[in-house]
Amino acid sequence: MTYFPSSLPGGECPNCGFKAWSRSANLASCDSERLNDRIDHRRLVKRNQYLNRAGSKLSSLYVIYSGFLKTSITDDGGREQITGFSMAGELVGLDSIGTGKHQCDTVAIEDSHLCEIAYSDFARLSCDIPSLQHHFHRMMGAEIARDHGIMLLLGAMRAEERIAMFLLNLSIRFSARGYSETQFRLPMARQDIGSYLGMTVETVSRTFSQFNNLRLIAINGRYIEIRDLPQLRQLIGDRGTRDPLPRRAGSGAN
Amino acid sequence: MTYFPSSLPGGECPNCGFKAWSRSANLASCDSERLNDRIDHRRLVKRNQYLNRAGSKLSSLYVIYSGFLKTSITDDGGREQITGFSMAGELVGLDSIGTGKHQCDTVAIEDSHLCEIAYSDFARLSCDIPSLQHHFHRMMGAEIARDHGIMLLLGAMRAEERIAMFLLNLSIRFSARGYSETQFRLPMARQDIGSYLGMTVETVSRTFSQFNNLRLIAINGRYIEIRDLPQLRQLIGDRGTRDPLPRRAGSGAN
DNA sequence: CGCCCGCTTGAGCCGCTTCAATGCTCGTGG
DNA sequence: CCACGAGCATTGAAGCGGCTCAAGCGGGCG
Numbered sequence: 001m002t003y004f005p006s007s008l009p010g011g012e013c014p015n016c017g018f019k020a021w022s023r024s025a026n027l028a029s030c031d032s033e034r035l036n037d038r039i040d041h042r043r044l045v046k047r048n049q050y051l052n053r054a055g056s057k058l059s060s061l062y063v064i065y066s067g068f069l070k071t072s073i074t075d076d077g078g079r080e081q082i083t084g085f086s087m088a089g090e091l092v093g094l095d096s097i098g099t100g101k102h103q104c105d106t107v108a109i110e111d112s113h114l115c116e117i118a119y120s121d122f123a124r125l126s127c128d129i130p131s132l133q134h135h136f137h138r139m140m141g142a143e144i145a146r147d148h149g150i151m152l153l154l155g156a157m158r159a160e161e162r163i164a165m166f167l168l169n170l171s172i173r174f175s176a177r178g179y180s181e182t183q184f185r186l187p188m189a190r191q192d193i194g195s196y197l198g199m200t201v202e203t204v205s206r207t208f209s210q211f212n213n214l215r216l217i218a219i220n221g222r223y224i225e226i227r228d229l230p231q232l233r234q235l236i237g238d239r240g241t242r243d244p245l246p247r248r249a250g251s252g253a254n
Numbered sequence: 255m256t257y258f259p260s261s262l263p264g265g266e267c268p269n270c271g272f273k274a275w276s277r278s279a280n281l282a283s284c285d286s287e288r289l290n291d292r293i294d295h296r297r298l299v300k301r302n303q304y305l306n307r308a309g310s311k312l313s314s315l316y317v318i319y320s321g322f323l324k325t326s327i328t329d330d331g332g333r334e335q336i337t338g339f340s341m342a343g344e345l346v347g348l349d350s351i352g353t354g355k356h357q358c359d360t361v362a363i364e365d366s367h368l369c370e371i372a373y374s375d376f377a378r379l380s381c382d383i384p385s386l387q388h389h390f391h392r393m394m395g396a397e398i399a400r401d402h403g404i405m406l407l408l409g410a411m412r413a414e415e416r417i418a419m420f421l422l423n424l425s426i427r428f429s430a431r432g433y434s435e436t437q438f439r440l441p442m443a444r445q446d447i448g449s450y451l452g453m454t455v456e457t458v459s460r461t462f463s464q465f466n467n468l469r470l471i472a473i474n475g476r477y478i479e480i481r482d483l484p485q486l487r488q489l490i491g492d493r494g495t496r497d498p499l500p501r502r503a504g505s506g507a508n
Numbered sequence: 509c510g511c512c513c514g515c516t517t518g519a520g521c522c523g524c525t526t527c528a529a530t531g532c533t534c535g536t537g538g
Numbered sequence: 539c540c541a542c543g544a545g546c547a548t549t550g551a552a553g554c555g556g557c558t559c560a561a562g563c564g565g566g567c568g
Binding site: 443445458459462475 | 514515516517
């Protein structure tokens with residue numbers, strides 16, 4: 001598979017994140033230019049570096065040009081829950097719109113290039129440009145819908161189903177970006193996958209091994225090949241064959 | 255405790271949901287009037303009646319004037335996850351903004367009065383009235399932040415902590431509406447609580463009983479009194495006393 | 509009044525966590 | 539160039555928390 005270029009050219013990126021993003025918003029070209037003028041195309045975040053910290057003030061929105069980020073919340077007791085992984089083309093920072101303060105930590109899990117726009121500029125523009133505003137609403141709505149899906153996963157699925165969903169979700173997103181839908185690299189640590197899916201590292205690892213033995217996948221460290229996409233899909237919600245009752249809730253010990 | 259009036263007066267509600275809602279948006283009174291003109295103040299939904307069905311087209315947004323609703327998603331396999339309970343003053347229908355189609359079923363768990371505004375009207379108005387738009391964004395952002403909190407609950411908390419969070423959350427919301435923060439009625443079935451919190455009815459019931467025996471609460475059917483608010487708060491994230499390690503992930507069997 | 513449904517409680521089991529040990533990869537320095 | 543250590547991943551063994559199955563109870567509604 002191919003990778004994004006590791007560095008950006010001088011003044012402007014050839015395929016700026018916001019540009020691509022605003023293409024899908026169907027902006028008129030003059031509006032697209034106005035948006036483009038306000039964007040800083042060169043923000044670089046290195047691996048393990050924080051983009052946003054929980055509690056800090058919302059200042060900018062970002063579209064990822066290349067790389068991978070994780071977003072997490074931590075409660076008073078120190079428990080961490082990863083709420084999502086973001087990849088190229090995706091918008092980061094929406095959780096802070098409500099309060100004006102970031103609710104989440106956002107950290108790069110690989111060196112990442114971002115396109116940045118000041119939230120104040122964005123808000124002003126979106127007042128002027130209805131289709132931009134509409135697209136923005138779509139993004140917010142999509143985030144809500146996505147979160148609901150994860151709530152279903154966390155509240156009602158067993159370990160194998162969670163892993164299957166996780167892999168299929170990545171497959172779809174890679175595929176949508178022109179990469180292979182069956183072979184890719186998992187950029188995040190097992191620990192992070194576990195936090196995201198509400199299970200321990202060990203269970204993540206064991207489930208991967210199990211899928212590997214069943215020839216559903218071939219996994220080698222962070223490189224993975226999905227060998228039986230249909231079966232993997234069937235595994236979700238296919239609780240009829242192995243278990244006649246719809247499953248609910250948690251899991252084993254805690 | 256007091257209850258909302260069970261019927262609405264003729265043409266307009268004295269304390270319309272949207273009116274209260276727009277008050278917190280700091281609208282100019284003329285703008286508030288423009289909003290008010292577009293609102294149907296008389297929508298009634300009876301217990302167990304659907305307000306929205308997953309897959310149906312988004313047509314209106316609602317602010318609850320009185321009553322209680324639940325919102326849930328169901329996957330292909332028939333698994334249901336309740337994603338939230340909504341009470342007076344809260345906005346319903348945000349999950350559909352992204353796609354224009356409802357992702358969730360919304361059902362009244364008691365007879366409820368709603369104030370309705372056509373989404374198209376709302377969208378038009380919010381273009382004209384920046385503070386309305388801003389408030390709308392705040393609501394969307396708040397929903398995202400709320401969902402992240404539930405993801406933390408579902409992904410990283412044990413049964414007792416989930417129940418404690420659930421009760422404290424209700425306590426805060428009732429309190430914010432002028433009701434007692436320690437005595438209230440749970441309008442939803444145990445089953446629904448279980449679905450929302452990612453656990454079975456039995457575990458919900460057992461945890462209530464356990465809290466009851468510990469004198470943390472006094473529970474009788476759907477009537478509950480919180481007898482030790484501070485202790486209940488401590489129970490969350492106070493995993494240091496009884497368990498030296500930060501807990502992660504699922505739970506018992508599945 | 510009687511039925512149905514929602515809630516509670518008990519007993520046993522299972523899946524996931526916990527604890528522990530080993531292997532692997534990569535970056536660092538001798 | 540290789541030795542070494544740190545962090546990540548895998549695997550095994552044992553325990554426990556919440557699920558499953560089952561039975562009993564109470565209250566609301568027809």
